[in-house]
Amino acid sequence: MDNNQAKAPNQLSLEINPQLTKVSYSNLAIISHSRSEFVIDLASNLPGIPKAIVESRTIMTPEHAKRLMNALFDNISKYEAQFGVIDLGGGKNGPQPGSSFNLADFGPLGGGSKS
Numbered sequence: 001m002d003n004n005q006a007k008a009p010n011q012l013s014l015e016i017n018p019q020l021t022k023v024s025y026s027n028l029a030i031i032s033h034s035r036s037e038f039v040i041d042l043a044s045n046l047p048g049i050p051k052a053i054v055e056s057r058t059i060m061t062p063e064h065a066k067r068l069m070n071a072l073f074d075n076i077s078k079y080e081a082q083f084g085v086i087d088l089g090g091g092k093n094g095p096q097p098g099s100s101f102n103l104a105d106f107g108p109l110g111g112g113s114k115s
Contacts (some may be wrong), residue, residue, distance in 0.1 A: 024055035038065035 026042035033039065039059050043052040060068070080086060 022056075026055060028052050030054075033062070033065075037061060040065075 024042070025044055028043040028045045030041040030043065031038065037059050038061075039057065041054045042056040042058075043054045045052040076086070
């Protein structure tokens with residue numbers, strides 16, 4: 001963003017320091033929580049390697065975890081509107097072990113939760 005451009009209300013300006021930025025690939029997320037925090041471990045589970053390697057750990061408050069969930073829901077909805085539904089490998093026989101839920105099953109995620 002130019003310094004001359006006006007910011008929209010409540011818009012956060014973000015600068016990423018290239019020296020601190022590590023980019024890693026993840027195809028596995030392990031999520032746990034306590035009363036006061038959520039822990040998200042992002043790992044790589046690669047063929048021929050007997051165990052997954054955790055590349056990144058993020059710890060956040062429940063409020064921020066819910067904001068992240070809503071942001072992911074919003075972005076996945078936009079992605080699927082543009083590129084089509086993301087197939088989780090369910091096929092004709094339903095979800096396979098290791099597959100996840102379809103966000104569309106949950107509708108807007110503002111309050112409560114679906115069990």
